[in-house]
Amino acid sequence: MLTMTGIGKSFFGVRVLSGVDLAVVPGEVHAIVGENGAGKSTLMKILAGVHAHDEGTIEIDGRRVSFGHPLDAQRAGVAIIYQEFNLLPERTVSENVFLGREPIRRGLVDRTAMDTATARLLAELGEASFGPRRLVKRLSVAQQQVVEIVKALSLDARIVVMDEPTAALAEHEVELLYRLVRRLQERGIAVLYISHRLREVFDLSDHVTVIKDGRLVTTVATEDVTSEDLVRLMVGRDLNGYFPPRSTSVGETRLQVTGGGNDRLHDIDLKLNAGEIVGIAGLQGSGRSELAKALFGADPFTRGEMTPVRPRSVREGIRAGVGLVTEDRKSEGLALRQSVRDNALLVTRAMGRGARRSGVRELLERVRLKPPREEQEVRYLSGGNQQKVVLAKWMTVAPKVLLFDEPTRGVDVGAKAAIHDLMRELAEDGVAIMMISSELPELIGMSDRIVVLREGRIAGTLPSGSAEEAIMSLAAGEVSS
Structure with a gap:
């Protein structure tokens, strides 16, 4: 159904993808894994028409395509669920689901049709905690992620990209998503599944593609690898156990x-x-x-x-x-448009304490920020590095x-x-x-x-x-x- 060959992409002279290949068949769940910054999301944004690729070719059903706009990709049957929410908080669930393609009846938006269609999709997900008329700003983080999934389903896509779809979901909601993904498979829909949760990769996927530093490492049948194999391929080294040893003593x-x-x-x-x-x-x-x-x-x-x-x-x-x-x-x-240093000092400044400028670099090194550039705006860091800055912020006090x-x-x-x-x-x-x-x-x-x-x-x-x-x-x- 989908073939991406030799995909390359650069931003402002920085190479982010180089010679990446990907092939997906109907009804397949194909996992894409790698560390933050490896290029997974960039590859999917190229498929979704957000970015134009500099090199390589994309074919759907054997026909060469090139998307200049996300609407072009949607018309070709590609839908994407982004890791970061893309919702309007002051509008209802159904208004978000059908934003820009509202059904019209007698020259007016048919809200009843929107609500009915959204309710049906929510029911397919097994989501009963909110309805189509709830304002998005009233939803929890997990519920907002469900709305993103419903948006993608409403497009009736043949290729669905899920970028960390369970990142904000609780355990029982993950099980609902599992059932949904399997129903998509049964209908012949191809699912490209980006996740850091290796358990999901092994539970759901038929094949897994590993990307590291913008390059293809390998594509293998999921049943032929172990979680240890994938970790080694992603990070380039062995992780001696997923979790550090537990404490042997408890204090006051x-x-x-x-x-x-x-x-x-x-x-x-x-x-x-x-x-x-x-x-x-x-x-x-x-x-x-x-x-x-x-x-x-x-x-x-x-x-x-x-x-x-x-x-x-x-x-x-x-x-x-x-x-x-x-x-x-x-x-x-975090204050996303402020620097790493300013974010690390947020708590000390808010509490009126002396700003420990001299100790910020040591804290950033302790939390293993890569690289520990104090002047960089936090919004340009990966999710993992942003979380490390949050830790540094609290360690200052x-x-x-x-x-x-x-x-x-x-x-x-x-x-x-x-x-x-x-x-x-x-x-x-x-x-x-x-x-x-x-x-x-x-x-x-x-x-x-x-x-x-x-x-x-x-x-x-x-x-x-x-x-x-x-x-x-x-x-x-x-x-x-």
Whole structure:
């Protein structure tokens, strides 16, 4: 169905793709993997008509094509779901889905037809938590990603590109996406699937193409490689285990909540100890992010006890030594048009403390920023490097408690390993860490114990190394612990 041969692309004299080949047949799920900056998204944007290729050819059904505009690619049956959201927050779900191609009846936009079609697509996804008339700004990050998927489905495309489609989805929503992808396969639709989550690659794909530094490394049948093989091909080296070893000792209690509650949380009993990483699991809407914000003081507890301090604002939380690495780093964690240095100093400046200009470079080196250029605008960094800047921002104030909400969302395997190492190093330095993650293997591999939330309450606590089935059973309410 699709053949891309010898694709090359440069931006301002910088070579980003060189001689990349890709071939896809109808009904195939073809994974494309590589580190951030490898060229995966650029290759897909060329296919989607966002960028023109400098070299090579593209053929669909044996016919040579060249797209000068995304609409040309859409007409040829290509739809793309971008990693970054492309939604209008002040408009409804259905208005976003049909933006620019609204159905017309008697000279007016047929909103009923739009709502009906959008509702049908949402039903196909199994999404019942919101409807077609909900304003996008009222949706969670995960729900907004679902809208992006619905937009692509509405185009009735024959080739669907999914660029990190599950980056913001909870575990049960990932399963819904799996079923959708398989239905697309059954209809003969080719799916190009970009993901850093190797589990998804092995669960879904028939073939996998590895790209490194803008060049094709190999294309192989997925069943013929292991996850270790793919990591080695992507990063050019072996990663000795995906996760650093767990702590052997736990220190004093840094933060304790007894009977904590607010509008979204109920009867929370939780201890965060020095040197320990506590994982937080739960389905979307279970209260995971709300728990982090309550501990931080952004949406404080209104009931119960919290010691040694009970922050009632973000400023009080920071003064108490609590930091929060937010789920959405671009909208809540960074000033994208400011420099790396200015972002690293955001917290110290906001708190009126002396700006540690002399220590910024050392912090950037410690978080393994590549390269540690202090004057570069943060918006030009990869997702992994942006997350490292967020970490550096909090390390400037030496927090006693650090709360991570989806710390490796949209981050490649090399950056994931670096962030995991940093988290463990901070724990060993005596920081109490709480980590929220929708990736169960990450929770199991990183956590010293796992707290499972359900409907704003703690459903149970599990020891390190617990099985995924045990976590999901608690999260779904199938058992109690």
